[in-house]
Amino acid sequence: MIQWPIAELLPHAGDMILIEAVQRFGEDDVETRLCVRAGGLFNQADGSLPAWVGIELMAQSVAAYAGCQARQAGQPVQLGFLLGTRNYQCNVDRFALGAELRIKALRSLQDDNGMGVFECHLEGPGIQASARLNVFCPPQVASYLHEPPKDPAHE
Structure with a gap:
């Protein structure tokens, strides 16, 4: 298991x-885990998580991968963006309270x-779920978040 606290790997x-720990990470992949807990x-009211949360768990696993890569290189953790997913499939409608979930993410492309x-x-x-996530981590993330000053003439 990775010794960095999860809060130091995610920009959340x-x-x-939502994820609890990074089990391992490599040059192109990461494995994370969590136990579904109430509250x-x-x-949901019964403590379960709706299956659509699986997309966020996968996205946080990708963010943890990027965080591990940054920490290993002595760099700060950067903000990234989930652009979308293709073909999210899950064989259940919820993840039951107490379920141990394991998430694996493999980088297939990065430019x-x-x-x-x-x-x-x-x-x-x-439980079996899968998806292909498209993500974006711009080199100068602050420039993507900065709003230009408003021009009063165009309001």
Whole structure:
């Protein structure tokens, strides 16, 4: 298991951090885990998580991969963006309270401009989910978040 706290690998805060730990990471892949616990941001009344949260778990796993890569290189963790997913498939409609989930993400493409594609799989007791995530981590992320000053003449 990776010794860096998950909060130091993800550009998220508080209840928005859904994965619990990075089990391992390599040059092109990462494995993360979590146990479904009650009282979280997306939990249903019975403590379960809706299956659509699987996309966010996969995206956070990709973010943890990027965070591990940055930490290993002595760089700060950068903000990235989930652009979309193709063909999210899940064989259940929810992840039951107490279910141990394991997420694997494999980088299949990354260019110099920060665009990337990851093949992701989520597994648990009787659970199989998969998706291809398109992500973007721009080299100068602050410039993408900065709004230009408003021109009063055009309001």
